[in-house]
Amino acid sequence: MPFRDGPLIRDARPEEMPAVGDLRVAAYSAGGFLTAADTGYAVRLRTLGTDSPATILVAAQPDGELMGTIMLQCWPDAEEVVAGPGEAEIRALAVAPGAQRGGVGRELLNALVERAGSLGVQNLLLSTLPDMHAAHRLYERAGFRRLPERDWSPRPDLDLLVYVLPLPALVP
8 A cells, every 4th residue: 555655554564563562662762652761662562563463554655664663453463442243453553753744554444444444344343542643633533433431551650541433343
């Protein structure tokens, strides 16, 4: 899926996973969402999707430079907010600091929503930090709505907001 004249949205290649992890950490750090105290989460961002079945998409320049990434985990392999069959979770949407505000995140999100629909996902969920206001706008413009009854806390000092996008059933 081409994006303007540059990045192509495609499945991440196994040999790109270290670069995907680096991109995630750089994006979260640049946004102020990953601090020196969050070293455990930085390790998790670097390996997320390598330890379980997942769809990881990247936005890549023709020369292979990665501009962004996003991940989909479907039931029963999803870890956090997915409650049953027909649900899947978006994880780790990240855009390289130099590519932010250029539409890469929107293109990645659209591609993943399309992929989820083709897999028969009925409810696409995601967790986000309360301070990720730009991400909230992106999700809401894409049709996601808040699902406060699924909000959760992975640890006492961290609250996450949950959003859902119901997907239309595919007609056979």
